[in-house]
Every structure is written in structure tokens, then in C-alpha cells.
Amino acid sequence: MTKETFGEYIRRLREERNLPLRKVAAQLDVDTSTLSKVERGERPMSIDYLKPLSQILKTNYNELQVRFIADSINANYGKLEYLEDGLGEVINQIKKNKK
Secondary structure (H helix, E strand, O other): OOOOOHHHHHHHHHHHOOOOHHHHHHHHOOOHHHHHHHHOOOOOOOHHHHHHHHHHOOOOHHHHHHHHHHHHHHHHHOOOOOHHHHHHHHHHHHHHHHO
16 A cells, blocks of 8 residues: 555545545535645544545445545554554454454
């Protein structure tokens, strides 16, 4: 996976599709400044906007969600020494909860 942040990723997709920031923001029912801050990494994206954003950008929801999760974990916990161990424990807990 790339070092591109989630905000950079959605900006790139938006620009590749020639969608103005204001139009995407309006479709999400958020302020243009809010979406701009998300794209610049100054504000986190709410998970509630992932599915509509994938539809607006006409991109795979799975990939969008995976990039969101990866970027969120890396931004918040990427410098922790035992991150991989912690992620392993989370995966184990998720598997137990699915049973």
C-alpha cells in the first residue's frame, strides 16, 4: 500500500473524476471547508461518510474503507513499539466475536 494518506487518496480520486470540492461536499451535506480539511489531513473523516463517498467517487467501498482504517490506525498508533502485537490481538478478538 502507498504512503498516500486517506485525505490525499480521496482528493486524488475527486480530482481524477473532475469533481469540484464544493460539489462533493454538497452531496455529502458537509461544508466545503470541512471536506477540504479532511483532504489536507487536518480533520478526520467520519465513518458515516465512507459509503456515500465511495458512491460519489465511484470507487470500491472495500478499498476506501481499508485505506480509511489503515490511515486511522497509522495516524493514531503508528509510532507505538508494539503496534503489530496489538493489531494481532485485535484480530484474535474480532475472530472470537464472529463465532
